Amino acid sequence: MCYLIEFVKNTDNKQTIKPWEQLLELYPGLNEPIRESWNDPLSIRKIYMITPTKTRAEQIADLTRLAQTLYLVPNLFWIIIEDEIKPTQRIHRLLQSFHLPFVHLNIATPDYLKPTQNQSTWRRPRGMFQKNIALQWIRSNTNRNDDALVYFADDDNTYHWKLFQEIRKVQSVGVWPVGLVGELLYERPICLNGKVHSWFHFIYRKRKFPTDMAGFAIHLNLIHKYSNYIFNVSATSIGQQESQILDTMTTQDQLECLANNASKIYVWHTKTQIMFITAADKLQKAGITYDLISEL
Ligand code: UGA
Ligand code: MN
Numbered sequence: 001m002c003y004l005i006e007f008v009k010n011t012d013n014k015q016t017i018k019p020w021e022q023l024l025e026l027y028p029g030l031n032e033p034i035r036e037s038w039n040d041p042l043s044i045r046k047i048y049m050i051t052p053t054k055t056r057a058e059q060i061a062d063l064t065r066l067a068q069t070l071y072l073v074p075n076l077f078w079i080i081i082e083d084e085i086k087p088t089q090r091i092h093r094l095l096q097s098f099h100l101p102f103v104h105l106n107i108a109t110p111d112y113l114k115p116t117q118n119q120s121t122w123r124r125p126r127g128m129f130q131k132n133i134a135l136q137w138i139r140s141n142t143n144r145n146d147d148a149l150v151y152f153a154d155d156d157n158t159y160h161w162k163l164f165q166e167i168r169k170v171q172s173v174g175v176w177p178v179g180l181v182g183e184l185l186y187e188r189p190i191c192l193n194g195k196v197h198s199w200f201h202f203i204y205r206k207r208k209f210p211t212d213m214a215g216f217a218i219h220l221n222l223i224h225k226y227s228n229y230i231f232n233v234s235a236t237s238i239g240q241q242e243s244q245i246l247d248t249m250t251t252q253d254q255l256e257c258l259a260n261n262a263s264k265i266y267v268w269h270t271k272t273q274i275m276f277i278t279a280a281d282k283l284q285k286a287g288i289t290y291d292l293i294s295e296l
Contacts, residue, residue, distance in 0.1 A: 023071065045168045046148040047076045048220065050134040052127030053091065053155045054083045058272045060094060062156045067098040072161040078102040079137060081130035083109050093294075103141075107133045113233065125233040127154065128241065132230040135223060144224035151217040156272050163266035166258040167217040173250040176259035178215040179268035186265055187211060191257035205239040209246040214267045216242070222249045 051066070053059060070076060078100055082091055087106045095102050107129050115124035131152060138150065149167050153159065166176060175196060177188030182203045187210060189196045201210035223229075229248050231241050246255075259266055283290060 044075045046146070047073070047164060047167055047217075048138055048142070048148060048150045049076055049078050050131055050138075050150065050152050051078065051080045051155050052083060052130030052134075053080060054127070055088070057275050057277055059155070060090065062272055063091070063094055066153075066155055066157075066159070067094070067100065069159050069161065070100050071098070073164045076100070076164065079134045080104055081127075081133050082106040083127070083130055103137065105130075105133050105137060123235050123238055125231075125238060128231040128233050128238075135230060138220070138223055139227055142220060142224075144221055146220055148220040149217045150220055150223050152213045154214065154269075156270060157214050158268040158270045160266040162264075163259075166266060169256075169258055170217050170219060171256060172222065172254055173216060173218050173246065174256045174258045175211060175216045175262065176257070176267070177262055177265050178212040179265040181212045181214075181269035182210070187215070189215075189255070189257055189262045191262045194257050194261060196252050196255045196257060207240060208243040209252070211242050211246075212269055213242050214269060216246065216255075218245075218249060225249075 049070075053063060070078060078095075080091070080095065080102055082088060082104070084106045085108045087104050092104055095104055109125060109129050113125055115126060142148065149170050151167050163176075166174065175189045177186045179186045181187050182201050184200075184202050187199070187201045189211065190198045190200055199210045201207075204210065226249050229245065231237075232244060237244060280290075
């Protein structure tokens, strides 16, 4: 099987505007919370954030919200992977408009595996081909000894800026609660003295580590150490992907409980309501076109 992959490189070398520094000038108090936890803000550890993104009516709105959150986060490199056979100009323009350091990649989920409206979506891979391309990019473009963290961040979740401070505390693999997930207000690790004792969750699905992808971050050197690891896209593995990567790269004893011993929610597994653009079809049938406006 062969899927088209096209890389558009746009690393931070050329980016002269540093949003975080601009914000600090505008709001000098903004870095206070970071000073509280880090003696030297300049030593803030780098985060590689992996975001798969699917083409849909709400995509630009979701990505705009996410990009604006990232304005609050220094030293973050955004790896954004479109579920498309080619990187689109729309997404590229959006990314460029934010002046955040990023790389824009793409890979198309094969049609026969794409979730359809009537199917139970958790049996279909969502963003997994894309995350695998990002893992490959990281392994080829970072040094295995760099001190940096890797976080998988879907494009429709809601992230508090404090989450990124927690991610920077990770030594090996860190875990924390995720809000609005698993048919509950939250799922969370239950921690005693910084170590995971058990998990609070409702849906089981034989998950050894019952957490959402938004509930952990991994040190970069583990991504290099397990250099062959990729997410398994087979139907039986879909609900297991968090457990499988964690089971490969760590053990429950090694997990570090963050977010105040897993007592705070800094990320929510929100879902944007699907907008039914029904009038567009009616206009088309009536032979009426409406003006195209550039989304950015
Ligand atoms: C949840 C988890 O938060 C995901 O990290 C995990 O990959 C997914 O379940 C799974 O187990 O399959 P969920 O909110 O249910 O995610 O799924 P979506 O938000 O629809 O998709 C996750 C990410 O993949 C999004 O960033 C989305 O834009 C992207 N995606 C989704 C694609 O790139 N292609 C698709 O066909 C569907
Ligand atoms: Mn989602």
